[in-house]
Amino acid sequence: MSGQDIRGLPPGDDLTLARLISLVESGSAQVPEIMKSLSSQTGKAYRIGITGPPGAGKSTLVNGLTTLLRERGSSVAVLAVDPTSPFKGGAILGDRVRMQKHYTDEGVFIRSLATRGVKGGLTGAIGEIIDLVDAAGKNYILLETVGVGQGELDIVGHVDTVVVVLVPGTGDSIQTMKAGIMEIADIFVVNKSDLAGTDELVNNLNVTIDLVKKGEQWQIPVLKCRADRNEGTKELLDQILWHKQLLESHGLLEKRRGRQRLEQFHTMLEQKILEDIRSKILTEERIRVITEKIDKGEMSPYAALSLISEMVLPSLYAKKTRNSSERRSKK
16 A cells, blocks of 8 residues: 555545555655645644543543534544553553443444553654544544653553543642643643542642643633543533633644644654664674673663664764765766
8 A cells, every 4th residue: 555545535534544554653664655644634633631640530531522423413433542562562542441332333443552662651652643643634632641750651642632540649649730741731620520539639630720820811721620530521521612712813723733743853863873883883693692692681771872872873973974085076
């Protein structure tokens, strides 16, 4: 399957969409051509990120939001990033069972994605996958992170509205209030609001928001919710749509989309550099020897890093010098 084979991704063609996502996840050489062919079809879907610590009820909340959006006639894509199995490398599907009633709905596309060792609660190819879903004509994309706590900051570079879900009475909630995640949240949801400590957490969040978000047009709301009973889910969707309207009316949405494009570029650049280093400079035999020495205690990680730097930098410099010499000789 190539860009020429696609010639546009027809809305509702979820089978082709699923195949394209698989190609992206596998790192197929066809991906650049495919993405170029679909670039004109992207930029229409509204992207909502749902993040927070494990056990906060993110999947239940995503399920409720999906139901409400479908009742309004909107098509929805759910991209749920799951932990990677340490044995097979695939996604551990976990809470996807809660989405079962939507699997037969043609207006809902659901895909579980494995982190594959990537930090930050997402998967390395998430930018391309979001663009594919966007090109397929979905109205809303719900991106649920894996649930790794304070490290889930990458999501801000991929979505338009960030919803941070917390639960009262947990250490994760307190740590989150101290971390950078306070800077990326557009909406806070205190889920399982029947638990003790809900009001205290809400008050603490509001105080912290006043300290870190002064002078902004959007006043970050803190909502109470019981996702398992669909209590507060409608209010959450109303706030998301209100935030969407504010971004669009003040020209801020395009700024966020620009940030998303830059984030995608930086991720692709880093991956390309790592691939070049691994495939063109550091042979498997070299890596094997170094890793064996580290494993046996014959070399420290710092010494190994220094050795690899000595291998990589001269190789890159030599390649750059050769290219410059070739250009000068052609003149």
